[in-house]
Amino acid sequence: MEFRTIVDIPVSSWKIKPAHRLLFVGSCFAGNIGRRFSEERFRVQVNPSGVMYNPVSVQHEIVRLTADEAQPPFDVVFITLGTNHVYVLNETGEIVDNCNKRPQQLFTERELTVDECVEALRSAVDRLLQRNANVRVVMTVSPIRYRKYGYHESRLSKATLLLAVDRLCKLSIHNQVVSYFPAYELVCDELRDYRFYDADMLHPSAQAVEYIWERFAEAYFDDVANTFIAEWKPIKDALGHKPFNPDSEEYRKFRADAESRLKAFEAKYAVGK
Structure with a gap:
């Protein structure tokens, strides 16, 4: 008997390589997964501006x-959308990324339409393609609910984002570049239990x-990526070891050996920072 519904996730036709430059941008859920990649020694940037x-x-x-010429182009970009709610600075009509604790009366909150979401995302993908014609973009919608909007309104916001991402993935010029990973569905439809939530239940x-x-x-991983992670684990464990006596000769040798293995590992997979 089956006691849960499994979300079907097609195997990607392209794979993430250890030397790929990865970018995670979006809601705090992007931060969670991005940090997991960082822990596994992938070359990753996570929300550089917050x-x-x-x-x-x-x-x-x-x-x-x-726009930063010093920034090497990314190979894979992960975008996690949390909401279609935005804050507009009344003085300029500009959508701001952060209110920076300025008085609320300086801003007007509104909701982006599906079309506006599609246009913003399309423009972002086009900019990435200008820097790297072979870039891959993985879109996700955060499963985190927004209590302040009300739970029904939060669902409507997620629905707007899901419709926008679906439309973007189907655009003829982007359907080989952009894919969708169902993080939202994994939490809401497959796990679907409060034991899989933090204490805030959100x-x-x-x-x-x-x-x-x-x-x-x-x-998204193949044998190369899986071997990379497997080889990194004992090095990570050694570097994270907390010695009883850090000044001992034995520990200095242990640490030197771990750092030597790290250099060899980085050279093998071209993942040096």
Whole structure:
């Protein structure tokens, strides 16, 4: 007997390589998965300018990054959308990424339409393609609910984002570049239990994030990436070891050996920072 509904995730036709430059931008859920990649020694940047929740703010961040000539182009970009709610600075009519604790009366909150979300995301992908014609973009919608909007309104916001991402993935010029990973569905339809949430009953628990990581790896990792992670684990464990006597000769030799293995590992997979 089956006691849960399994979300079907197609295996990707392309794979993430250890030497790929990865960018995670978007809501705090992007931060959770991005940090998991960082822990596994992938070459990753996670929300360089802070958390971005809506498509326009994501677009702004990607414009900033792609305008920086010192920034090498990214191979794979992960975008996690949290909401279609934005704040507009009344004085200029500009959608801001952060209110910076300025008085609320300076801003007007509104909701982006599906079309506006699609246009912001399309523009962001186009900027990435200008820097790297072979870039791959993985879109996700955060499963985190927004209590302040009301739960029905939060669902409507997620629905707007899901419709926008679906439309973007189907655009003829982007359907080989952009793919969708169902993180939202994994939490809301497959796990679907409060034991997979943190104490606030809104954010996924560490166990849920780890499960999503495993499902993601099944879709986007090949033998090379899996071997990379397996070889990194004993080095990571050695570097994270807390010695009883850090000044001992034995520990100095242990640490030197671990650092030597790290250099060899980085050279083998071209993942030196």
